[in-house]
Amino acid sequence: MDFQFKDKYDINDLLNVTRILRGENGCVWDREQDHKSIRMNVLEEAYEVMEAIDSDDADSLKEELGDLMFQAVFHCQIEDERGRFDFDDICDEVTKKMIYRHPHVFGDVSVQNSDEVLVNWEKLKKASKHQTDAASTLESVPNILPALMRGQKTAKRSADAGLSLSDTSQAVQLVKDRLEKLDLSIFDKNEDKVDEDFGNLLFSLCILSRFIKKDSEKALTFAINKFIIRFRALEKQLCEQGKALDALDNDERDRLFLQLLG
Numbered sequence: 238m239d240f241q242f243k244d245k246y247d248i249n250d251l252l253n254v255t256r257i258l259r260g261e262n263g264c265v266w267d268r269e270q271d272h273k274s275i276r277m278n279v280l281e282e283a284y285e286v287m288e289a290i291d292s293d294d295a296d297s298l299k300e301e302l303g304d305l306m307f308q309a310v311f312h313c314q315i316e317d318e319r320g321r322f323d324f325d326d327i328c329d330e331v332t333k334k335m336i337y338r339h340p341h342v343f344g345d346v347s348v349q350n351s352d353e354v355l356v357n358w359e360k361l362k363k364a365s366k367h368q369t370d371a372a373s374t375l376e377s378v379p380n381i382l383p384a385l386m387r388g389q390k391t392a393k394r395s396a397d398a399g400l401s402l403s404d405t406s407q408a409v410q411l412v413k414d415r416l417e418k419l420d421l422s423i424f425d426k427n428e429d430k431v432d433e434d435f436g437n438l439l440f441s442l443c444i445l446s447r448f449i450k451k452d453s454e455k456a457l458t459f460a461i462n463k464f465i466i467r468f469r470a471l472e473k474q475l476c477e478q479g480k481a482l483d484a485l486d487n488d489e490r491d492r493l494f495l496q497l498l499g
Contacts, residue, residue: 251307252324255314272312279308280381337361359397371398385453388443396447408445415441467497 240257243250258267282305289298310324317323338361340346341354348354368374374397378390395401402408415438422430446453471493472482485493 251310252314255307255310259311259314259318267311270311270315272315275308275311279305279312282308334365337365371395371400374398383454384439385443385457388440389446389453392440392444392447402444402448405445405448408441408448411441412438412445463499464497467499471497 240253258264260268282301286298286301286305289301309327313322313324313327336343338358340357340361341348346357348357362368363374366377368377371394374394375391378387378394380387382390392401402411415434419431419434419438422434443453446456475482482490
């Protein structure tokens with residue numbers, strides 16, 4: 238085993254450790270994995286990075302960024318074994334991409350503000366990905382994204398292409414209209430229509446989020462966390478009163494549930 242213990246390691250050491258883990262005398266589990274078997278790990282590690290960012294925990298962020306980096310290195314090692322590309326190829330490609338998409342830094346393009354930077358970025362991205370029409374930019378939003386995030390990105394790209402509602406009031410009205418349609422389909426007990434109208438309502442909220450400049454995933458996460466905190470406090474309060482949640486009558490249960498929602 239070609240490995241030397243150190244007080245401090247660098248990226249080359251991580252690459253070497255990964256090669257050893259995947260090697261003949263390495264870890265049985267690591268050797269058995271392929272891209273598909275560990276694909277969800279990338280998403281899970283990315284979410285843990287986001288959680289560390291939200292908590293402003295530097296130690297946790299350092300650890301989670303390392304875990305996410307290891308996922309990239311591990312997938313790269315699989316491809317290196319197949320002879321298709323290695324870590325240097327990845328570094329080369331992403332560096333060239335960053336240079337290409339920042340002509341205002343590495344070229345002679347002039348920009349006035351960050352909005353113009355983003356406009357140029359999108360133009361260069363479309364060109365590099367050979368997206369010749371607006372529909373292709375919508376289709377390129379990854380299916381694997383959480384639905385709210387995908388909905389928000391899709392709505393933004395539609396707007397960037399020139400097709401969107403005019404203002405916030407129209408977006409609010411759209412949500413109201415979609416909710417009314419869902420109410421009717423529920424009343425009619427039309428299950429297929431309920432599915433469709435419920436999806437339309439959720440997508441309309443993604444559209445609204447663009448107008449009010451709010452991250453739909455972040456907003457929903459905050460609401461869920463708030464609900465959990467209030468739920469725990471309520472359960473504690475009921476326990477102190479000698480009551481149990483499952484022993485409440487319907488009216489009290491409804492009242493307390495609405496109270497949790499705030």
